[in-house]
Amino acid sequence: MxxxxxxxxxxxxxxxxxxxxxxxxxxxxxxxxxxxxxxxxxxxxxxxxxxxxxxxxxxxxxxxxxxxxxxxxGIPPFKDKQLFIKDLMFEKVKVRIYKPKISTTGQRRGILYFHGGVGQYGSIRAYERTCRYFTKNSNSVVVSVGYRLAPEHPYPAQFEDCLTATIHFMRTAQDYGVDPSRIIICGDSSGGTLAAAVAQALVNKRDLPKLRAQILIYPFFQCVDLDLPSYQQNKQVPILLKKRTLALGLKYLNIDLSVLGAMRKACHVPEDLQLKYQKWVSPDYIPDEFKARGYKPSTRHPFSKELHTLAKPMLDPVFSPLLAEDSVIAQLPETFILTCEFDVLRDDGLLYKKRLDDHGIKVTWCHLQEGFHGTVFLAAYGRAIAFHSGNKGLVKIVNFLRLM
Structure with a gap:
C-alpha cells in the first residue's frame, strides 16, 4: 500500500x-x-x-x-512570550491584535496591517510572522485585518472591511494603549493598494484623527497602462509574472480571462480618459535609469466600448489609487513607499511617489535593487526562506516606524 x-x-x-x-x-x-x-x-x-x-x-x-x-x-509559528495576541471583531471584521508585554511610558503607535494576496489569498495567519516582527521591532500595537476574500465576497468587500476596521480602531485606539495621533496604515502588494485607498477615503473625515502615515510595500496602483517599463522588463521575472498578475486581477473583479489580450493593449480606456490620465500615468514620468534594462513605447490600439464596460471598476480610485483627483492626493499623510527593481509593479510605486512629491507630501522611498515581488513577506520566515532584499526592506520599514 x-x-x-x-x-x-x-x-x-x-x-x-x-x-x-x-x-x-x-x-x-x-x-x-x-x-x-x-x-x-x-x-x-x-x-x-x-x-x-x-x-x-x-x-x-x-x-x-x-x-x-x-x-x-503555512505552519503557524510557536507562541511568543513577549507578546499579547488576541483575536477580536471590529464591527463585523475579524482582526488580530499584537501588543508587546514590556511596559512603556505613555501610549504606543498603532499599525493597521492589510495583507496581500490580490483580494483572494492571504490571511491573518499567513501574515502572523510579519505582524509579530513589526510589533516587537518597533514597539507598536499592530492590528492585522482579516478582510473578506473574493470570490466568495466580491470586490469591493475587501476595501469596505479595511475601511471599517481602520475607522473602528481610530475611534477606540486608547482602549489598546495607542495614541490616536500615531496611527499608521500599512500593506503589501494588493494590501498596499487597500492601504492607499483607505488613506484616500479618510482625507475628508473630519470626525476622526488624521493618519500619521501610510506604508505602501510594492503596491499595485493603476490599470491604465499595463506596458510600463517595469511590465516589459520584468514580465518573466519571478514571482509575479505579468500574465499571472493580469489574470489574478481579472479574477479578483470576476471578469472573464478571455479579455486578457485586449487588456494588455489598453483597449479599455477611452480617449477622453486617456487624456485625463496621461498627466499621472505615463512612461515619460519614469526616470531614465529605470529604462536602462530596455523599454519599447507601446502601440496604441482601437478603443473597445464593450471592454471598457467590463473593465470600468478597474479605473475606480479604490482599485487604482493612482487615479484619485489632485484634491485628494494633496491631503494624504506622510508616506513610505517600497519598490523592487525586479517587479512588474515597480513603476506604479514610482508614479505614485511622483504624484505625492508634486503635492508636497513627505515621502520616504526605499528601492530594493535586488528586490522582487513578495520579498518582504518571505523575509519574516527566517534565513532559510528569506532573501537579502527582503531583510533590508524589513529593516528600512522598522526604521521609518520608529520615527513616527
Whole structure:
C-alpha cells in the first residue's frame, strides 16, 4: 500500500511538473542577481503548487483557490512570550491584535496591517510572522485585518472591511494603549493598494484623527497602462509574472480571462480618459535609469466600448489609487513607499511617489535593487526562506516606524 502511494505521488509530481513546464515559459532572472539559484528554486516550487492546485480541482479533491490559501497560510509559528495576541471583531471584521508585554511610558503607535494576496489569498495567519516582527521591532500595537476574500465576497468587500476596521480602531485606539495621533496604515502588494485607498477615503473625515502615515510595500496602483517599463522588463521575472498578475486581477473583479489580450493593449480606456490620465500615468514620468534594462513605447490600439464596460471598476480610485483627483492626493499623510527593481509593479510605486512629491507630501522611498515581488513577506520566515532584499526592506520599514 505504501509503495502504491509513493508511485502515485511520484507520477502526480511528474505530471504537474511537465504540465507547468509547457504552460509557463522559463523564468528570466537578470544577470547580477546574487541569489539567482534560490529564486529559480522558489519560482518552480510556486509553479508546482499552482499546477497541483489545478490538478486537485480537476479530480475533485479540493478547489484550486482553497488549496492555494491553505498553502499560503503555512505552519503557524510557536507562541511568543513577549507578546499579547488576541483575536477580536471590529464591527463585523475579524482582526488580530499584537501588543508587546514590556511596559512603556505613555501610549504606543498603532499599525493597521492589510495583507496581500490580490483580494483572494492571504490571511491573518499567513501574515502572523510579519505582524509579530513589526510589533516587537518597533514597539507598536499592530492590528492585522482579516478582510473578506473574493470570490466568495466580491470586490469591493475587501476595501469596505479595511475601511471599517481602520475607522473602528481610530475611534477606540486608547482602549489598546495607542495614541490616536500615531496611527499608521500599512500593506503589501494588493494590501498596499487597500492601504492607499483607505488613506484616500479618510482625507475628508473630519470626525476622526488624521493618519500619521501610510506604508505602501510594492503596491499595485493603476490599470491604465499595463506596458510600463517595469511590465516589459520584468514580465518573466519571478514571482509575479505579468500574465499571472493580469489574470489574478481579472479574477479578483470576476471578469472573464478571455479579455486578457485586449487588456494588455489598453483597449479599455477611452480617449477622453486617456487624456485625463496621461498627466499621472505615463512612461515619460519614469526616470531614465529605470529604462536602462530596455523599454519599447507601446502601440496604441482601437478603443473597445464593450471592454471598457467590463473593465470600468478597474479605473475606480479604490482599485487604482493612482487615479484619485489632485484634491485628494494633496491631503494624504506622510508616506513610505517600497519598490523592487525586479517587479512588474515597480513603476506604479514610482508614479505614485511622483504624484505625492508634486503635492508636497513627505515621502520616504526605499528601492530594493535586488528586490522582487513578495520579498518582504518571505523575509519574516527566517534565513532559510528569506532573501537579502527582503531583510533590508524589513529593516528600512522598522526604521521609518520608529520615527513616527
Amino acid at each position: 505504501e509503495l502504491l502511494l509513493m508511485v502515485f505521488f511520484a507520477v502526480l509530481t511528474v505530471f504537474v511538473v511537465i504540465a507547468f513546464y509547457y504552460e509557463h515559459p522559463k523564468a528570466e532572472i537578470p544577470h547580477g542577481f546574487s541569489q539567482r539559484q534560490k529564486l529559480y528554486v522558489f519560482h518552480y516550487i510556486i509553479n508546482f503548487l499552482f499546477g497541483l492546485a489545478k490538478f486537485f480541482e480537476k479530480v475533485g479533491i479540493m478547489s484550486e483557490i482553497h488549496f492555494l490559501r491553505t498553502v499560503m497560510d
